[in-house]
Amino acid sequence: MKRLLGLLFAGLSLSAALMEAHAQTFNTRIGPTEESLGEGDARAKEDKNASQIKDAPAKNPATGAGIISADTTANKAAATTGAAKGGESAAPAAASVFAPAAASTRAPVASSLPPTAIYRVGVGDVLDVRLLNGVSRESTLFTVSTGGLLDYPLAGEPFLAAGMTADEIAAHLSAELRRRAVNDRAQFRVSVREYVSHTVMVSGLVEQPGAKIMRREAVPLFVVLAEALPRAEAARATIISRSNGLSRTIELIDSPALNELVAAGDVVNVTARQAEYLYIGGQISSPGRKDFHAGLTLTQAILASGGVRFDAKSKVKVVISRQGADGRLVPTEYVLKDIETGKVPDPRLLPGDRIEVGRRR
Known part of the structure; x- marks a missing residue:
């Protein structure tokens, strides 16, 4: 009986030795588990993971792409680095990727x-x-x-x-x-x-004068006029700037000019067209004083005056005389045929221009 008990005890001791050797082999191949780490070792590993997250490079904001927040990008980089090294746990970094991102304190510029x-x-x-x-x-x-x-x-x-x-x-x-x-x-x-603070005041020949509320720092003039509804006799709008006190006048028939920006605090005054004229004479069917409007060109003025009185347009010369700042007339000569064939631009006229139509020598 004693011999049987001795054999049984020896077998148990051998099994324990084999299990201990197997455990040492397992730990050598895989590395210690989180539970087997001491307090000092666990803290060192946490510091190492934190260092990986901090030092992971973020994408360049100048190149654009994919940056949601600095925290999220760094965590993804740390998780990838940890997984590649194999012996280091990437779990803490990966968990941070799916945590709610901190709200950005950087507003759009x-x-x-x-x-x-x-x-x-x-x-x-x-x-x-x-x-x-x-x-x-x-x-x-x-x-x-x-x-x-x-x-x-x-x-x-x-x-x-x-x-x-x-x-x-x-x-x-x-x-x-x-x-x-x-x-x-x-x-x-x-x-x-x-919206209360941003307004522009509209007066003059409009159906709905008064303050117009703006939802932007500035809007095109045509937006303001669309809300104020200009009357039929309205022809121009004068914008008085709040920032510098300067004024500028826009002709309502000049579509590109209606894109002029109106800022908060500006004043817009809509008025009728003031009578302006130009003068045409010479070899023309209906010479005399003609009404002027913005954008009128030389050929339009000739047609509005009945056209030239002879057919040989290649021999027609037109002289536009315009008063300079010193009061002197400055003449400019054109060949009508060159204008009509597109060789030279059709000149725009100004109020007070004198137009003389005649034959070339």
Whole structure:
């Protein structure tokens, strides 16, 4: 019996030795598991993973592509690096890729956009401010107060919002909540609910004069006129700039000029056409004073006067005399045939021009 027990004990000891040797071989091939790491080793491994995430190169913003946020890009790079090395765990980095990305505090560069594409908040505007990842997503309305201040309680003291775009305000609020440790991942969406601050005043020969509210920093003149509805006798619009006090007059029949930009605070006055004339004489069927309008050319003036009185157009010369700044007339001679055949441009006329039609020698 004693001999049997001795053999059994020896067999158990041999099995234990074999299991220990197998475990050592397994650990040598695979590496220690997370559970087998001591506290110091585990902390060293976490520091190593963090270093991989920090040092992973992000894509160049100048080249464009695919950068959602700096955190997400770095985590993806770290996960790829860890997987390639084989002996290092990439799990912590991979988990970070799928975590919610921190809200960007960098607003779009509004200064690089044209004034017709942006709107800067002003006094009286009502803003719809939403904290997307807060306790409640209900819309909350805030009015930009006198002095251009916006009072959002969670962001601390009121701040100057006038002159900022909605995106810039959202970025500012997100940064303030993170700085104050109110919400480390605050994400805001800000939009203008009621436009109040940007207006242009329209007066004169229009059906609907008064203040017109703008939803951009500037709009083309034709947009303002479409809302004011010019009357039939309206012929020109004078824009008085708020920024420099200068005025410029636009003829309503000049379509390209109607793209002239009108900014907030400008004044637009719509008036009738003032009587302007030019004078034509010589070998013409109906000489005399003719009404002038913007864009009138030489050939149009000749046709409006009944045309030349002889057929040999190759022998027709036309002299336009225009008064200079010193009061002296400056003559310019044209050959009618060259204009009609496209060899030279058809000259545009100005009010007060004197046109003399005759034969070439």
